[in-house]
Amino acid sequence: MTRKNITRLSIFFDLILLIIFTVIFYFNTTVASEKNIFIPKGSIASIITHLSNNGYDVNRFDRFFLRFIGRPQSGFIDIGNNYLSKIDFLYALTKSKAALRDVTLIPGETMYFFNLLLSENFDLKVEDLQKAFEKYASYQDGVIFADTYKLPMGASADFLMQYLVERSMERHRQLAIKVLGIYDQKQWFRYVSIASIIQKEAANIEEMPIVSAVIYNRIKKGMPLQMDGSLNYGKYSHTKVSAQRIRQDMSEFNTYKNKGIPKNPVGSVSIDAIKAAINPARVDYLFFVKNKNGTHSFSRTYTEHQKNIK
Structure with a gap:
C-alpha cells in the first residue's frame, strides 16, 4: 500500500472517529424539559416542530433518529425528569406513559365545587378554570356529565375545560338522539x-x-x-x-x-x-x-x- 493511500485511509478513519465523537457529544447534550409534555397528533416532523416552537432543543436531525426508535404517542406524557440527555429525552418521548389523574364529578355537584377540585388536583387557578368553562359552555352548570374523567397532568385550564365540555356535549347529543331520536340543544x-x-x-x-x-x-x-x-x-x-x-x-x-x-x-x-x-x-x-x-x-x-x- 502506497504512502498516499495510507494517508487517505488515515484521514478517512479520522473523519469516522470525528463523526462518532460528534454524535456521542450531541446525544449527550442536556435537554431541559417539563416532566409532563404535550405531544400533538400528527407526523414526527410536526411533533418536532411543535416541541421546537415551545422551547425544546430539538431539530430536523432528531426527527430522523425518532423514525428508527419509534413514534411518540399523542397527548400528555410523563417523561419523569426535568433534565435528560438528548438521547434519553428522545427515547422518553417514544416510551413514556400518559400522565393522567382521575377526577370525579359526582351527580348533583356544581361547577363551583368541581372547579375547586380541579384546582387542587391540577395546580390551576379557580378563576382560570371558571373563565375557560364560560368560554366553552353555553350554560352556567349541568354541561359536564357527572362521571370520572382521566385528565392529563400539566394541562392548562383552557385545555381541560375544552376537553370536558366538548366530550360532555357530544354525550348529550348522543343521549338525546338515543332517547328522543333528535337533538335540539334548547x-x-x-x-x-x-x-x-x-x-x-x-x-x-x-x-x-x-x-x-x-x-x-x-x-x-x-x-x-x-x-x-x-x-x-x-x-x-x-x-x-x-x-x-x-x-x-x-x-x-x-x-x-x-x-x-x-x-x-x-x-x-x-x-x-x-x-x-x-x-x-x-x-x-x-x-x-x-x-x-x-x-x-x-x-x-x-x-x-x-x-x-x-
Whole structure:
C-alpha cells in the first residue's frame, strides 16, 4: 500500500472517529424539559416542530433518529425528569406513559365545587378554570356529565375545560338522539335543568320519576315549584336553605319566587335523572316531604302534605 493511500485511509478513519465523537457529544447534550409534555397528533416532523416552537432543543436531525426508535404517542406524557440527555429525552418521548389523574364529578355537584377540585388536583387557578368553562359552555352548570374523567397532568385550564365540555356535549347529543331520536340543544337542556332539580331532591333513583312528576304537575297547575334543591346552586351546593335565604335570594334558581324551570341547570346530572325528567311517573302528586326513613312521603293535597309534615 502506497504512502498516499495510507494517508487517505488515515484521514478517512479520522473523519469516522470525528463523526462518532460528534454524535456521542450531541446525544449527550442536556435537554431541559417539563416532566409532563404535550405531544400533538400528527407526523414526527410536526411533533418536532411543535416541541421546537415551545422551547425544546430539538431539530430536523432528531426527527430522523425518532423514525428508527419509534413514534411518540399523542397527548400528555410523563417523561419523569426535568433534565435528560438528548438521547434519553428522545427515547422518553417514544416510551413514556400518559400522565393522567382521575377526577370525579359526582351527580348533583356544581361547577363551583368541581372547579375547586380541579384546582387542587391540577395546580390551576379557580378563576382560570371558571373563565375557560364560560368560554366553552353555553350554560352556567349541568354541561359536564357527572362521571370520572382521566385528565392529563400539566394541562392548562383552557385545555381541560375544552376537553370536558366538548366530550360532555357530544354525550348529550348522543343521549338525546338515543332517547328522543333528535337533538335540539334548547329543548334538551330544559330537560337537563329539570333533571338537575330532580338530582338535588330525590333520595334515590327510584324516587326520581316521582319527583319529576311533581315538577310537571305543579307547572301544569301554574304553581311555583318551591323546591329547596334549586337553591343549592353554585357555592350554595352544600348550604341548608333557610327562610331568610328564600326571602333574600333574587336569582333565577329561587323557585319559591319564580314559576317554571330555571334556564340554567342547578348542577351536574346523571343519566337516570335525565331519563326521569323525560319520562315522569304517571302520578298526580303535588307535594313531598322527607320522612324518618330518609326517603320522601308524597301527597296529592296540601292537607295530606301537612299530615306528612307532622
